[in-house]
Amino acid sequence: MKKLSLLVLVLIFACGGKLKAEEKPNIVFILIDDMGWKDVGFMGSEFYETPNIDKLADKGMRFTQAYANAANCAPTRSCILSGQYTPRHGVYTVGNSNRGKAQLRRLLAYENSLSISLDKITIAEALKPAGYVSAAIGKWHVGNTPQEQGFDFGIDRDEMGYKGHLKEGAAYLADSLTDIAINFIEKNNPKETGKPFFVYLAHHSVHTPIQAKEGYSKKYEKKEGVGCQSQAEYAAMVQSVDESVARINNSLEELGLSENTILIFFSDNGGHGTYTCQRPLRGGKGMYYEGGIREPMFVYWPGTVKAGTSCGQPVISTDFYPTFLKLAGAETPQNYTLDGADITPLFRGKNSLKREPLFWYFPAYLQAYSGLTDESRDPAFRTRPVSVIRDGDWKLLLFHEEWSLDGGREKISTNNSVELYNLKKDISETTNLANIETKKRDELLEKLFRLQEKTGASIVNNPNPKYKSE
Numbered sequence: 065m066k067k068l069s070l071l072v073l074v075l076i077f078a079c080g081g082k083l084k085a086e087e088k089p090n091i092v093f094i095l096i097d098d099m100g101w102k103d104v105g106f107m108g109s110e111f112y113e114t115p116n117i118d119k120l121a122d123k124g125m126r127f128t129q130a131y132a133n134a135a136n137c138a139p140t141r142s143c144i145l146s147g148q149y150t151p152r153h154g155v156y157t158v159g160n161s162n163r164g165k166a167q168l169r170r171l172l173a174y175e176n177s178l179s180i181s182l183d184k185i186t187i188a189e190a191l192k193p194a195g196y197v198s199a200a201i202g203k204w205h206v207g208n209t210p211q212e213q214g215f216d217f218g219i220d221r222d223e224m225g226y227k228g229h230l231k232e233g234a235a236y237l238a239d240s241l242t243d244i245a246i247n248f249i250e251k252n253n254p255k256e257t258g259k260p261f262f263v264y265l266a267h268h269s270v271h272t273p274i275q276a277k278e279g280y281s282k283k284y285e286k287k288e289g290v291g292c293q294s295q296a297e298y299a300a301m302v303q304s305v306d307e308s309v310a311r312i313n314n315s316l317e318e319l320g321l322s323e324n325t326i327l328i329f330f331s332d333n334g335g336h337g338t339y340t341c342q343r344p345l346r347g348g349k350g351m352y353y354e355g356g357i358r359e360p361m362f363v364y365w366p367g368t369v370k371a372g373t374s375c376g377q378p379v380i381s382t383d384f385y386p387t388f389l390k391l392a393g394a395e396t397p398q399n400y401t402l403d404g405a406d407i408t409p410l411f412r413g414k415n416s417l418k419r420e421p422l423f424w425y426f427p428a429y430l431q432a433y434s435g436l437t438d439e440s441r442d443p444a445f446r447t448r449p450v451s452v453i454r455d456g457d458w459k460l461l462l463f464h465e466e467w468s469l470d471g472g473r474e475k476i477s478t479n480n481s482v483e484l485y486n487l488k489k490d491i492s493e494t495t496n497l498a499n500i501e502t503k504k505r506d507e508l509l510e511k512l513f514r515l516q517e518k519t520g521a522s523i524v525n526n527p528n529p530k531y532k533s534e
């Protein structure tokens with residue numbers, strides 16, 4: 065006993081209570097592009113086949129209410145990498161923030177930033193002082209280069225000579241990105257380097273163009289669709305993602321690194337409504353209903369995260385940054401704001417987390433595309449400018465057009481500026497309670513405005529001169 069306490073004391077003295085290099089877990093973060101909440105077997109898809117992903121999800125902890133910070137690619141990625149909500153970095157959308165027919169847009173959207181500015185401290189930069197070596201492999205999409213944003217290694221599709229998901233000579237992008245990730249892991253084996261690694265593997269799958277690996281879609285063409293999922297080539301792309309996850313995991317096992325590596329599976333926004341759907345969730349990519357922002361997620365860390373567990377606490381992709389810092393025993397960068405929460409207590413089985421409500425802010429327009437138009441608020445747009453808050457079981461969406469141009473709070477009972485849902489009772493967001501649960505509505509509105517103020521966000525209110533009312 066005496067010896068043990070002495071050892072503990074010596075350790076605390078020597079390390080200041082911090083983690084030693086060999087105690088720091090490697091972090092493998094696998095980010096799928098456009099994969100919806102229900103696009104995997106472990107979340108209930110009966111059409112797509114993801115046996116390897118399902119097996120790891122079963123051996124780890126699945127998160128049933130994990131959210132992306134946005135309903136499309138670049139903003140979510142910017143939030144993950146910077147640890148901040150969209151108003152702080154200004155990456156609100158992909159490309160132009162005024163999309164769709166000009167005469168149908170009542171407001172002038174805010175200008176969109178195409179990159180995370182270099183003065184942001186990315187997660188790679190924050191992990192570096194804790195001794196991590198890092199790689200960003202695959203879709204980057206946030207301006208500059210991964211290396212300029214603190215990654216030791218970075219490579220994306222264009223440098224690899226791909227057009228879409230295919231390369232002349234039959235190589236398939238998801239496979240090649242996996243090869244590169246495995247090669248990085250082998251070359252940076254902490255048993256040899258003494259340094260833990262952080263791998264950010266961001267697949268381009270299952271984003272458009274919908275291109276299957278040769279021979280992969282046949283199986284699904286013969287298969288009967290289940291519910292609203294039936295697209296064979298999309299299913300084949302999902303299968304390639306499944307194989308990638310299996311190969312990454314096999315490589316960790318072969319190197320004896322599984323027990324000291326946390327593997328996280330996540331996606332950046334909802335499934336594309338032309339090819340897939342997320343029912344019972346409403347909507348898909350580009351919408352701020354659940355189908356556009358709720359993601360499939362699991363955490364696999366054998367020996368640490370209990371197998372066969374599920375967590376129903378709402379989490380959001382800005383949580384990864386502080387969570388990774390905690391895992392790494394790294395300090396929060398000085399004078400730098402993080403909007404997420406450390407969710408490691410959930411990994412240990414805690415079933416609640418003291419935190420602020422979740423917040424989304426999208427001061428832009430996204431035009432409709434074929435599919436799910438009956439699930440958006442209006443058929444011409446997947447979304448118009450909107451701010452969203454999730455607090456407990458409640459979710460409120462505040463639509464900027466009606467708020468700014470139709471009388472705001474004074475006319476709230478008639479101007480249709482607010483939608484309020486109880487997600488516990490109404491996961492499909494079918495029943496707007498804004499004019500029924502008015503006390504809850506006002507409480508959430510107050511909290512939403514506080515979050516907007518805190519993050520420097522404001523309601524869009526400049527009328528669009530090109531707008532033509534009917």
Ligand SMILES: [Ca+2]
Nearest residue numbers: 097098137332
């Ligand atoms: Ca995406």
